[in-house]
Amino acid sequence: MNPYRPQPRPNARQHFWNWFVTIGSVLLCLLVLPMRLPGMDVLGVGPNWLLIWVVAWSISRTALDGAIAGLTLGLLQDSLTAPAPTHAFGLIIAGVLASRLQQRRFMQEDLVSVALIVFGLALITETTTAVQLSAQYIFDEDSLYKSLGAIWQYHQRVALSSAILSSLWAPALYYPLKRWWERLNPKGPK
Amino acid sequence: MFTLRRWWDKNALKAGLILLAIATAWGVRQTNGVFISETYQLLTRPFQSQPSAKEQVENAYVLELQQRVIELENQNQGLRELVDENKSSKLQTTTMAAIIGRSADNWWQQITIGKGTQAKVKVGDIATGSGGLVGRVISTTPHTARILLLSDPSSQIGVKISRSRSAGYIQGQSGERATLKFFEKDPDVKPGDVIVTSSFSRLFPQDIPIGRVSTINSDASPAPEALVQLSVPISNLEWVSIHPFTPKQDVDAAPAKIVTDDVL
CATH class of the missing domain: 2.40.10.340 (Rod shape-determining protein MreC, domain 1)
Structure with missing residues (x-):
């Protein structure tokens, strides 16, 4: 399989494998989420695999594609935990930002840049959750947390651990997915 | 109308796929991720330990304490019945x-x-x-x-x-x-x-x-x-x-x- 060989259009068989790999990798991320294997755990916090997937997907696609991926994976993560506050907001923002950053040429598509992007976006995703919880605290009477201070103190711990772990594990998921999508569509998708 | 039609011809497949993806994710969310949880259970089954492992860990000291707790609970139960308080609901284990x-x-x-x-x-x-x-x-x-x-x-x-x-x-x-x-x-x-x-x-x-x-x-x-x-x-x-x-x-x-x- 020479990646530089001209390919007219992916045929049905390639389409099938493309979807198989795409959906399979999402499923794999979902199944790894509840696991705490050695090296995937700092202060009881694990890497945000769905965020890594959204970044890998969005980085060579349009902002709309990124947002849709964020929405879909956010809903899936809600199904595994609790529906409110939703994870979809954070992942949509991550998808859009990852795609914009790359289009504006702020960042290249190498592994170090991707790790950096994931680090920043992990902070943003966790902040989105903390903002939602704060809004719930301010506007809703039965809030989960007893004070805004408690939310943001916990946010510091979660955001930093999650950002470090996610950025360290990002290449493990990003590299194979990128190679696969490149091989399937050498000119760059769409 | 024509542009809309042309847009639809070009993007029908993509729009359909997007809708399908979001609908599937919504469905999974509404069912509380039954499918994902079940798959996870199936995959991790070989790595799950069996109850016997826990029983081996329990040492004689714990057993002794348990016996004493049971004895005390029974005495307590008897005393409670004497003073005619509502029976304390003892926990059953599923x-x-x-x-x-x-x-x-x-x-x-x-x-x-x-x-x-x-x-x-x-x-x-x-x-x-x-x-x-x-x-x-x-x-x-x-x-x-x-x-x-x-x-x-x-x-x-x-x-x-x-x-x-x-x-x-x-x-x-x-x-x-x-x-x-x-x-x-x-x-x-x-x-x-x-x-x-x-x-x-x-x-x-x-x-x-x-x-x-x-x-x-x-x-x-x-x-x-x-x-x-x-x-x-x-x-x-x-x-x-x-x-x-x-x-x-x-x-x-x-x-x-x-x-x-x-x-x-």
Whole structure:
């Protein structure tokens, strides 16, 4: 399989494998989420695999594609935990930002840049959750947390651990997915 | 119209796929991720330990203590019957289950166990581990169940001090600690006191140990607070026992409905 060989259009068989790999990798991320294997755990916090997937997907696609991926994976993560506050907001923002950053040429598509992007976006995703919880605290009477201070103190711990772990594990998921999508569509998708 | 038609011809497949993806994700969310939980259980089955492993760990000392507790409980039961108090509901155990997964997110404190409705685990059941209360079952699939830990900020449990009967409620703090808020202004409490669930907890049966008081903050408003060290080592727990329990009231009902229930 020479990646530089001209390919007219992916045929049905390639389409099938493309979807198989795409959906399979999402499923794999979902199944790894509840696991705490050695090296995937700092202060009881694990890497945000769905965020890594959204970044890998969005980085060579349009902002709309990124947002849709964020929405879909956010809903899936809600199904595994609790529906409110939703994870979809954070992942949509991550998808859009990852795609914009790359289009504006702020960042290249190498592994170090991707790790950096994931680090920043992990902070943003966790902040989105903390903002939602704060809004719930301010506007809703039965809030989960007893004070805004408690939310943001916990946010510091979660955001930093999650950002470090996610950025360290990002290449493990990003590299194979990128190679696969490149091989399937050498000119760059769409 | 023509441009719309042309756009549709070009993008129908993509739009369809996008809708399909979002609809699938929504469906999975509405079913509480049954499919994902079941797959996870199936895949991790080879790595799950068997109950015998736990029995091997139990040493003679624990057994001796258990015998003594049973003896004391029986005596207590007899004495209670003498003074004609309502019979204390003894906990029955549905099953022992291995913890196969942790929370899929950093903000919620949940665990996934490897037994579900097929082993008669149902929503509302409570889970205990070595050391005391762990949490309660919030969703089930045929072979897995999800437990909301008492360390989750959304867990609020009515508790009392075992020694002095001062009552309050605890709220999780996302770790192995929880905050106890007292109902009265001047509770009789000191560091080291044992906390157990109280009889007015709607979601949990009474007298299950929870933890010990570590520090007390008497300046908190409106009533004093205490920091409680939970007795269950949640971060390295491997097994939980599931006990059948039906909440005393429908916790999902609207507040107004609960009030009318009280009035009636």
